[in-house]
Amino acid sequence: MIRALSLALLLGAGLAQGAEDPLADARAALEGGHPAEAEALLAPVLGEDGAAWGLYSRSLDEQGYPYAALIAAAEALRRDPAVAPEHLHRALELSGRVQDMGALGAVLAANMGMEASAEDRAEMAWLASRHAFEGQELGAAGALLVMVGPDSPHYPEAQMLRGVVLAQQGRYTDALAPLLVAYGLTREADRELHDLVNLNLGRTYFGAGNYDRAAEHYLQVRRSSPSWVEAQFEASWAFFRGEDMNGTLGLLMSHGSPFLEEVFLPEADLLRGYALFLLCKFPEASREIQTFEVRYKPLKTQLDALVPALTPAAGWELGLSAAAGKPTDAPPGLTRRYQRDARLQRAAHAVAQGERERARLASQPEASPILPLLDARMAALRDGEGARVAGNLALARSDLQRMFQDVQATRLDILRLEAELYQRAADGGALEQAARQGTGRRVSRHRDKLVWPYQGEYWADEVGYYRVNTRPECPQALTR
Numbered sequence: 001m002i003r004a005l006s007l008a009l010l011l012g013a014g015l016a017q018g019a020e021d022p023l024a025d026a027r028a029a030l031e032g033g034h035p036a037e038a039e040a041l042l043a044p045v046l047g048e049d050g051a052a053w054g055l056y057s058r059s060l061d062e063q064g065y066p067y068a069a070l071i072a073a074a075e076a077l078r079r080d081p082a083v084a085p086e087h088l089h090r091a092l093e094l095s096g097r098v099q100d101m102g103a104l105g106a107v108l109a110a111n112m113g114m115e116a117s118a119e120d121r122a123e124m125a126w127l128a129s130r131h132a133f134e135g136q137e138l139g140a141a142g143a144l145l146v147m148v149g150p151d152s153p154h155y156p157e158a159q160m161l162r163g164v165v166l167a168q169q170g171r172y173t174d175a176l177a178p179l180l181v182a183y184g185l186t187r188e189a190d191r192e193l194h195d196l197v198n199l200n201l202g203r204t205y206f207g208a209g210n211y212d213r214a215a216e217h218y219l220q221v222r223r224s225s226p227s228w229v230e231a232q233f234e235a236s237w238a239f240f241r242g243e244d245m246n247g248t249l250g251l252l253m254s255h256g257s258p259f260l261e262e263v264f265l266p267e268a269d270l271l272r273g274y275a276l277f278l279l280c281k282f283p284e285a286s287r288e289i290q291t292f293e294v295r296y297k298p299l300k301t302q303l304d305a306l307v308p309a310l311t312p313a314a315g316w317e318l319g320l321s322a323a324a325g326k327p328t329d330a331p332p333g334l335t336r337r338y339q340r341d342a343r344l345q346r347a348a349h350a351v352a353q354g355e356r357e358r359a360r361l362a363s364q365p366e367a368s369p370i371l372p373l374l375d376a377r378m379a380a381l382r383d384g385e386g387a388r389v390a391g392n393l394a395l396a397r398s399d400l401q402r403m404f405q406d407v408q409a410t411r412l413d414i415l416r417l418e419a420e421l422y423q424r425a426a427d428g429g430a431l432e433q434a435a436r437q438g439t440g441r442r443v444s445r446h447r448d449k450l451v452w453p454y455q456g457e458y459w460a461d462e463v464g465y466y467r468v469n470t471r472p473e474c475p476q477a478l479t480r
Helices: 002-016 022-031 035-045 050-062 066-079 081-098 105-110 118-134 138-145 155-168 172-186 191-207 211-218 228-241 245-255 266-278 282-309 312-323 332-340 342-361 370-426
Strands: none
Touching: 022 035, 022 050, 035 050, 050 066, 050 081, 066 081, 066 105, 066 342, 066 370, 081 118, 081 342, 105 118, 118 138, 118 155, 138 155, 155 172, 155 191, 172 191, 191 211, 191 228, 211 228, 228 245, 228 266, 245 266, 266 282, 266 370, 282 370, 312 332, 312 342, 312 370, 332 370, 342 370
16 A cells, blocks of 8 residues: 555656656656666566666666566666666676576677776676687687686686687687686685686697696696596596506596496596506406496496486476485486586576566566566576586487497407417417506605505595506507
């Protein structure tokens, strides 16, 4: 009743003055502390008027609907970029508050010429670049990231993302400069981001063929980082490509431990087999291939049943369950990652906020213009993240299919070369003898090293510190 009376008084005052300007009346209502009255005035006249949408956004924000306000602000900027001086800064603040960085991304990317302060322009460039990168528009993302200057709080992460963009374009040498800037800026200030920088530096050096530097950065990723297991595995590939089979086998001993048995890294078993194969340790290589088949055949069967029916909606629900630590129909090694997936968590936070606001707004006639837009944005988040989860599982399935095909070729190679070795021995050739695999070592990170032989048992504090010292068993004339 109080709200209706105040609205009637406001409208009566406007008519008495001969005013028929709902925007002016709405602005007066906002300035007078009556956002609900402003919303009611604006809802019938929104149309294509960016200024009206901007005030509508402000009225929603002041009533405690930040997500709906963000969607309305995006509409205001899309319809009329000239409203940026009044509404842009608040729109950027709303984006961070509801953790939906993508709601403004497309609008900002298309209107980077909007009037803005230096601080807001850097924030615009950061949000727009993230939107472009997630859409695989690498050229646009790279150009936008240049606009995120050293004064921006996003500068270290923007430099890392610039390096990632350039590396994905195959420009590995160019990618090193921004990545090394990010490396220096995050070393002491942000250890979590520093781990990601090291991971991406490792990948970039690997792509450039500098395997020693790749391994150096992979091994700087801290054991407490969620990227540690992946970094250790990729470091083993760097050792392998650098023809250091002992380094490869030492790192891969960790991946064979019980502590990592649920980690989904089928390539680790195969890479261990390939390293042993190149050392001409054919029985051990055959056992590793057999281990791979025994371990991953049930998972492949599980993915074969799950992936074809996995829609984006089902992927969204699966991702949310995995993020909450609940069991799903997918292998745990493929879903545990979502417990620390920042992108999925931001989307889940935004959708939950949007759903709460929608439930409150549904009974208000003046909210009818924003509800379809709010629904569309939440649907886009659910579909996008659900498709990403489903796509990750489909990729894991296709990788497994390829690996099972490769295994058959590798097994034939082992049989052929093993037969050749036996034939050489039968013809009187002597095979070089070497210590068998299994001489792993635990080494502390301190200058004074404590070393003892691996005797078949694993300890949690040993994982990541193994070394292997074994010799190849290949005759000099045997071609690898």
